[in-house]
Amino acid sequence: MKKFSLNTSALLLVLLFSIQINAQVTERQKPEEWNRLVKGGRFLDRFMPISPLGKLTTETWGAEGVIPRYTDNGIEDPDWSYWGGNILKGDDGKFHLFVCRWPENSPKGHMEWPKSEVVHAVADNTMGPFKVQSVIGKGHNPEAYRMKDGRYIIYVIDGYYLAESIDGPWKAGKFEFNPRDREIIEGLSNLSFVQREDGSFVMVCRGGGIWLSKDGLSPWQQVTSKRVYPDVDGRFEDPVIWRDNVQYNLIVNDWLGRIAFYLRSKDGVHWKVDPGEAYIPGITVYTDGTNEDWFKYERIKIFQDEYRRAVQANFAVIDTIKWDDKTNDRHSSKNIGIPLNKGVLMTILDEEKIDDNTKTIRVKIEAEPSFNPLTDIDVNSLHFGAPEVVNFGGGCTVSGTEPDGNDLIVTFKGSNNGFRDDSFAAKLLGKDKNGKLLLGYARLPWVEYIEPILSARLPVLNANGNLEVEVENFGQIASKNASLKIELVNEQETIEIASAKIPGLNPFEKTKISMKCSKIPSEDAQLKVSITYNRKMMESLTGTLRID
Structure with missing residues (x-):
């Protein structure tokens, strides 16, 4: 009987462990087409080996797979568990990491994260080691950014900190969010932000909704x-x-699934998904052969160079399942940096639109202090065109080259370029003379990258029986006249019941359009609102009629 009890207990422990594993890991079936991607066809290929940092040591915490390691990479401390965080370069020339942490001896172990605090750490380079300079306040999953007026914001779940200087003092606040009659997908947490050319901001929330703010602090509009x-x-x-x-x-x-995906966009609102993994476990490899096998990589953040190219990724990493990181044990978490292949700077010299009839395409690849395109490139390895074809080894091949000062002009045969009406970037893949990956992106000269972004709310039925629709321009330039259409949607058919012209609107200007409708909808009617601009459908939104 005692033996049976022990075996039963052991079985229960195994089952519990399996449940924990299954709760945090599953095997995703990858698309078959991913097997045909060439080197450089997925974002994963951009991760580069890390130069050793400080001393390789075994005198530290961690599971077997992360020992020995270079503890100077990023930030770590035996007394604290670190998570998330991103780096800003300060006006002082130093690198400032805003990251959250909680005591390693917390009773709940890793599950103490809801009580984490945000700290400001500083280093002389992007890789570390970062040393804590000050405690900012309570918060989790921080992301810091600088506004156009020079002020700094540190976002945390359910709030932010604001300061005039990167060194503070910091004042806590809360963002305002206006979903604009759209469903908020999976709540408003784990937000990420990017500044547009005019100083306004795009934000993506955890659930994948896109929001815009005029300055990064004023209300966010979905x-x-x-x-x-x-x-x-x-x-x-x-x-x-x-x-x-x-x-x-x-x-x-x-x-x-422990797989990340990479997407690209012309305007930050409309996105294309690229094939292949963006990152997976196993990417922390050093030039001396040291491999740190972290169990999970989360909270990726990107550091960019003066040309805005991604040159480093930072991650929160943990050496085991989160639930197995207990108080005062050998497990914990930290922030690490991994260098990225930043790609070459290149420009398409032809101004005409490239299509199936294009004979040749001229591309200039620029020289940089550590890169000589005249001598460093394996020219015959290059292929160029739309990312959709280049990622799989297709695209245009080289027909000739010529120097342009220190730069190199490459002429490609125009066939098999792959560009279509929805293309907004060209991609180059190849190798340098040492066989290392060479890649780059270029804008398409005929594409308008900054355009109006007209967006409507759901119609409101006013006391006069008219429909009112609020329309706002979230683009960075003024819009011209556009068309608005409202349709009644039911199971049998879709019927147009109202239409109107939208006047030109300046950026972040809005207007209310009042329309008489051919059929007054019922209180619970489903209506579809569509905006057409320059003869193209810009937006459609379907939802329940609102009554004033």
């Missing part, structure tokens, strides 16, 4: 009605958004 993430059964969190010299970029993590 402009999407569904998530922009891949249409797969993922458990998404930890989005990060950034804008480089060509396009907007977004990475989101499927925490259950």
Whole structure:
């Protein structure tokens, strides 16, 4: 009987452990087409080996897979568990990491994270080691950014801290959010922010909704009605958004499948999903062969160079399942940095639109202090065109080259370029003379990158029996006249009941359009609002009629 009891207890422990594993890990089936991606076809290929930092040591906490390691990478401390955080370069030339932490001896172990505090740490370089300079206040999953007027904001779940200086003092506050008749997907947490060219901001929330603010502090307005993430059964969190010299970029993590996805956008609102993994476990590799096998990588943040290229990714990493990180044990978490292949600077010299009839395409690849395109490139390895074809080894091949000072002009054959009406970036893949990955993106000269973004709320039926619709321009430039249409949606058919012209609107200007309707809808009617601009459908929103 005693033996049976012991075996039963052991079985229960195994089952409990399996439940914990299954609660945090599952095997996702990857699309078959991912097997055909070439080197550089997925964001994962951009992670580079890390130069050793400080001393390689075994005298530290951690599971077997992360010992020995370079503890000077990022920030870690045996007395604290660190999580999240991003780096800003200060006017002092130093690098400032805003990260959260909680005591390693907390009774709940890793599950103490709801009581975490945000700290300001500083280093002389982006890789660390970072040393804590001050405690800012309570908060979790911070992301810091600088507004156009020079002030700093540190976002935390359910609030923010604001300061005139990167060194504080910091004042706590709360954002205002206006969903604008759109469903808030999975709540407002784990937000990520990027500044647009005019100083306004785009934000993506955990659930994949896109929000805009005039300055990064004023109320956030939701402009999407569904998530922009891949249409797969993922458990998404930890989005990060950034804008480089060509396009907007977004990475989101499927925490259950431990696979992240990479997306690109022309305007930060409308997104394309690129194939392949953005990152997976196993990417912490050093140039001396040291490999740190962290169990989970979360809270990715991107550090950019003076050209806004992504040059480093920072992660919150943990050496085991979160539930197994107990108080005063050998497990914990930290923030680490991993360098990224930043890509080359390149420009398409042809101004005409590239299509299936284009004979040649001229591209200039720029020289940089550590890169000589005249001597460093394996020219015959290059292929160029739309990312959708280049990622799979297709695209245009080289027909000739010529120097342009220190830069290199490459002429590609125009066939197989892959560009379509919805293309907004070109991609280059190849190798340097040492066989290392060479990549780059370029803008398409014929594409308008800054356009009006007109967005409507749901119609309101006023006391006079007219429909009123609020329309706002969330773009960075003024709009011209546009068309508004309202349709009554039921199971049998869709009937147009009202239409009107939308006058030109300046950025963040809004107007109310009043329309007589051919059929007064019932109180619970489903209405579809559509905006057409320059003969293209800009937006449609479906929802229940609102009564004034």
